[in-house]
Amino acid sequence: xxxxxxxxxxxxxxxxxxxxxxxxxxxxxxxxxxxxxxxxxxxxxxxxxxxxxxxxxxxxxxxxxxxxxxxxxxxxxxxxxxxxxxxxxxxxxxxxxxxxxxxxxxxxxxxxxxxxxxxxxxxxxxxxxxxxxxxxxxxxxxxxxxxxxxxxxxxxxxxxxxxxxxxxxxxxxxxxxxxxxxxxxxxxxxxxxxxxxxxxxxxxxxxxxxxxxxxxxxxxxxxxxxxxxxxxxxxxxxxxxxxxxxxxxxxxxxxxxxxxxxxxx
Numbered sequence: 001x002x003x004x005x006x007x008x009x010x011x012x013x014x015x016x017x018x019x020x021x022x023x024x025x026x027x028x029x030x031x032x033x034x035x036x037x038x039x040x041x042x043x044x045x046x047x048x049x050x051x052x053x054x055x056x057x058x059x060x061x062x063x064x065x066x067x068x069x070x071x072x073x074x075x076x077x078x079x080x081x082x083x084x085x086x087x088x089x090x091x092x093x094x095x096x097x098x099x100x101x102x103x104x105x106x107x108x109x110x111x112x113x114x115x116x117x118x119x120x121x122x123x124x125x126x127x128x129x130x131x132x133x134x135x136x137x138x139x140x141x142x143x144x145x146x147x148x149x150x151x152x153x154x155x156x157x158x159x160x161x162x163x164x165x166x167x168x169x170x171x172x173x174x175x176x177x178x179x180x181x182x183x184x185x186x187x188x189x190x191x192x193x194x195x196x197x198x199x200x201x202x203x204x205x206x207x208x209x210x211x212x213x214x215x216x217x218x219x220x221x222x223x224x225x226x227x228x229x230x231x232x233x234x235x236x237x238x239x240x241x242x243x244x245x246x247x248x249x250x251x252x253x254x255x256x257x258x259x260x261x262x263x264x265x
Contacts, residue, residue: 003204007039015208019057019215023064023180024223025235026157029054030245032208033153045201048194051091052205055191057212058184064220070177075134079142079178080185086143087189090150107243110155113162114239130169137167146186150193157183158239176223 003011014035018028029050036046065071132141141163149156160179164170170178194200222230 003039003201008204008207011035011039011204012207012211015053015057016211016215018054019060019212020219020222021215021234021238022054022057022157022212023061023216023219024176024230025238026155026161026179026183027238027241028057028212029153030241032212041201041204044197044199048191048197048199049201049205049208051187051191051194052200053208053212055184055187056209057216058180058187060213060216061180061220062184064217065177065180065224068224070174070224071181072174072178076178076181079134079138080181082138082143083146083182083185084189086146086148087150087186087191088193089143089189090147090152090186091190091193092150093147094151107247110158110239110243113155113158114236114243118236130167132167134168137163141167142182146182146189149183149186150190154245155239156186158235161235173223180220 011032014031018031020028021031022028032053033046033050036050037043041049062071145156145159145163148159157179160182161172161175164175164178165172
């Protein structure tokens with residue numbers, strides 16, 4: 001597929017912004033994937049190309065956090081491994097499962113995530129009581145959210161963050177670091193499936209990945225510098241924007257109801 005230079009530049013800038021937001025609060029895919037569709041990229045190629053740039057950005061963010069010794073490798077690497085497997089399984093299951101269910105329920109889950117962080121004023125100050133063992137979190141939660149990322153994706157980083165804070169009792173800064181590791185892992189798992197299928201548009205993917213990495217590095221540094229003062233409000237805002245974007249998307253029951261209501265008036 002031939003990509004015009006102006007379109008390539010627009011997509012690259014979009015990837016930079018997506019990488020920045022993704023490193024802090026997630027949601028970058030809701031910028032890049034629609035941009036690829038608008039540019040006329042085939043849906044399967046768009047998903048595969050988007051997953052490559054997303055994997056590059058999330059892996060870059062992990063590197064930035066790891067350099068600051070913010071990743072708890074001893075407890076997190078088994079979770080990352082099963083998250084990888086979940087992402088690959090989700091990508092393999094795209095043609096087998098009904099995505100309409102995920103499209104309908106994901107916005108409400110994102111609203112719940114935003115409400116949880118908004119109503120937890122002390123979340124950033126201290127660790128909380130652990131509600132689930134690391135064993136069951138690794139066995140069930142990590143591959144479950146990873147599977148969701150492979151088959152659909154929006155809000156994966158936010159879902160990981162609320163899982164780490166609510167179920168494992170981590171403080172917000174540690175949760176974002178662990179979440180980014182697992183998010184990178186499931187991205188790579190899904191990417192391995194797409195790459196094997198040969199659907200990636202490599203020139204476009206590489207250009208977007210380079211900008212996404214730059215954005216992720218900037219985002220990770222902002223997260224480390226500003227801490228919860230930046231992460232928490234941005235996370236709430238991104239979750240709400242993602243929910244609205246999905247609710248008003250074509251085919252969602254809420255969007256269809258609004259169109260029908262407007263037509264009646």
